[in-house]
Amino acid sequence: MEVWLQLLVNGISIGAVYSLFALGYTLVFSVLGVINFAHGAVFTCGAYFTYIFLGGVVGSNGLLATQKLPVTFPLAIALVLAGFTAAMVGLLVETVAFKPLRRRGAEPLLYLITSLGAGVIIVNLIQLLMGAEAYALPSNILGSMPAVLAIGHGLQIRTVQLLLLIVGGVTMLILNIWLNQSLSGKALQAVAEDTTTARLLGINSGAMIQLAFAIASFLAGLSGGLVALSVNIGGPYFGISYGLKGLGVLVLGGLGSVPGAMLGGLIIGITEAFVPAKLSAYKDAVAFAFLFLVLIIRPQGLFGKPPIEKV
Amino acid sequence: MPLLMPLAIPSVKAFQALPKWLLLLGLLASCSTTNNNAPVNLKAGLPVGAVLSLTGNANVYGQDQRLGLELAQAAFKPGSSMPLNLSIEDGGSDEAGAINAFNLLINQGTTALIGPTLSQQAFAASPIAQRRGVPVLAPSNTATGIPEIGSFISRVSAQSSVIAPISINKVMQLDPSIKRVAVFYANDDAYSTSETTIFQKAIKAKGLNTVTVQRTQLNDQDFLNQITSALRAKPDLVVLSLQAVDGGNLIRQLRELGFKGKIVVGNGMNTPNIYPICQRFCDGILIAQAYSPELKTKENQAFVATHKAQQGGRVPAQLTAQAYTAYQVIAEAAQRLNKREPLKGMPLRQARLLLNKEILSGTYNTPLGKISFSRDGEVKQESFYVAEVQMDPDGKIGRFALLK
Secondary structure, three states, rough: HHHHHHHHHHHHHHHHHHHHHHHHHHHHHHOOOOOOOHHHHHHHHHHHHHHOOOOOOOOOOOOOOOOOOOOOOHHHHHHHHHHHHHHHHHHHHHHHHHHHHHOOOHHHHHHHHHHHHHHHHHHHHHHHOOOOOOOOOOOOOOOOOOOOOOOOOOOOEEHHHHHHHHHHHHEEEEEHHHHHOOOHHHHHHHHHHHHHHHHHOOOOOHHHHHHHHHHHHHHHHHHHHHHHHHHHHHOOOHHHHHHHHHHHHHHHHHHOOOOHHHHHHHHHHHHHHHHHHHHHHHHHHHHHHHHHHHHHHHHOOOOOOOOOOOO | OOOOOOOOOOOHHHOOOOOOOHHHHHHHHHHHHHOOOOOOOOOOEEEEEEEEEEOOHHHHHHHHHHHHHHHHHHHHHHOOOOEEEEEEEEEOHHHHHHHHHHHHHHHHHOOOOOOOOOHHHHHHHHHHHHHHHEEEEEEOOOOOOOOHHOOOOOOOOHHHHHHHHHHHHHHHHOOOOOOEEEEEEOOOOHHEEEEEHHHHHHHHOOOOOOEEEEEEEOOOOOOOHHHHHHHHHHEEEEEEEOOHHHHHHHHHHHHHHOOOOOOOOOOHHHHHHHHHHHHHOOOOOOOEOOHHHHHHOHHHHHHHHHHHOOOOOOOOHHHHHHHHHHHHHHHHHHHHHHHHHHOOOOOOHHHHHHHHHHHHHEEEEOOOOEEEEEOOOOOOEEEEEEEEEEEEOOOEEEEEEOOO
């Protein structure tokens, strides 16, 4: 029983990160109808920003070798700052890779290419500035808190896991409240529903799209920082596997569905956790095979609406 | 929805011009590759290439190796009658990167290659050098079967089957009560799969019980599920065949989840670059090594002194010493060859062939100790060591302390 609980906790904590990550994809998809392939790179930026804001020194192989900020921030502030800085990067991506195409009414496929290009440039820029080496956040970052919390008989939760779960959960809750209760949240939903009608109603759709990018990138930056806290930063390409997983979650939950992204992330995380030990090296393949099966049964995803065909 | 646009069929005139274009392309292609019968280009020294993992997951090894090559360049260039002209190329951390870098350097007319960093890359890239008749001296490939790729492939890195069992013997000396062993390895990496086989044989030979074998992948970052499963089997000892980044991460998570027993790691984690990854959790891990900074030979002491002077007092890593040794072997072989048969005007193909023979026939006094090669290119080395990682209390600085 403890083992099952342990696996469930492992799955939920990593699933919360997938959800947070996929929410970023979802927000952009809901307003533009395209997938932002630079999202993984923004996630990576978030991890690096967290490292820098925590007072980390740049390694010896980048242009910024041995540089560090003159101030060191506490973890909570560093994570929030990393989220905001990632949001700035996201806005830059929107301005450079999306806005010009949107103005010209370009094909959706072109957005994929420009966002992919923006992602590759960001990753290479990270490599140029920070070097390709791995970075680790200080292991004593949680201060006097124990590294592991023992609950009951045999159930152990890494404090970092718990933090992932709490921050992920709270952020998703805030996002949901904002989307449903605030005026700007409703305006964003209106733009997602129909941009033209929203514009006729006086909503500045351009600003709403930028807001969607900023929030999506904030979430990516925050999840990047949280993951870095848990598993270190393996190098500039560290966001790629999370990017793929986030795409899987987006599709599983249903394109553009916020609850879908939340639940989809948890399902993928838990599925991975319950992959038998002998197949653990293939957990990605098992998770995607499960996704494949679900989509065969329900092509629109868990919360997606089936496309309405005009006749 | 865009219209489907079929390929327009070119006019007959366009086909008439085809032979001219083909001729031009042929000429361009012949310009881009070096003619094997042309003399070796000795303008800036004997061209030698190095393919290192400077980016990607294995970049931590590549950085160590680049330092070794730079130190060797400084040590062997002055006063040499045949200095080496070294070109370092980034081979990334995958097979495609290594293949591209090998092709590039071979086409530029290199007479010998040092690298690639990973065994996984060597199995893909070294056969290309073998087919083109270019000697390859691997500084860090430890998987079984590397020299067997062909007559032009040799290595200065002792293979896992020689080194790995030493650390199992040592850990049993330190704690004879060990009975149950958990094994982890990356099943998508040639080095890891090769080394774990050797570790598992050594574990069995010692009469220990392998209670679980957990498989990971090179790019994995979260190992909680594998660790949960392994800890259920209550191991006394954990043996890892992983690379530095994934291995460092796994150790951190393993210790955080409460594993208190001994940890033995393989050659992939034989680099000080693991310190920032597992930090204070690196403390106490055991590793067998093919190099010790404490070896009291003239060559090693000089090497350590230079390294310390340049690196703020840090002692060299094994990979740095092995890369230095690879350069030294080629530099000394080139000197001897040039003395006997001047390389000036010698066709590239012949220079590569003779240099390979010279490399394999020599004996070298290196920082690794005295080394030579077997006929098939396997290094013959006299001394191996077991070290324990000792971290400072803040977990920032560590060292490989030699276990007597």
